[in-house]
Amino acid sequence: MLPIVKEVQEWDEYTGRFEAYDFVEVRSRVNGYLQSIHFTDGDIVEKGQLLFQIDPRPFQVALDQAKARLTSALSAQEFAKDLERARELLQRENIPERVFDQRQDSLKTPRPACGPLKPTSIRRS
Secondary structure, three states: OOOOOOOOOOOOOOOOOOOOOOOOOOOOOOOOOEEEEOOOOOOOOOOOOOOEEEOOHHHHHHHHHHHHHHHHHHHHHHHHHOHHHHHHHHHOOOOOHHHHHHHHHHHHOOOOOOOOOOOOOOOOO
């Protein structure tokens, strides 16, 4: 009797699980409500890629309020610059004393700690 010659396929079976060798937690640097998510778990993402879109409305409101405060402060500053002129007009009785007092009081208003007020361009991303 001759031995049977066959190709034998080796097969091993193990119990285990797959785990990523590296992971990243994605956290927002600002608070807000998410409008959309631009990735799914397990996706490969590139540096600079848009991941989340946050509702811009609260930030727009804060920006508008800051612009309004800046405009108000700038106009108060301009109003105060006319103090010397107002003093001369008061001495000649061309303006009421109330107007002069308003200009003088506007100079006593505390200035922001950040220095002189200057309008700057605000970049939105």
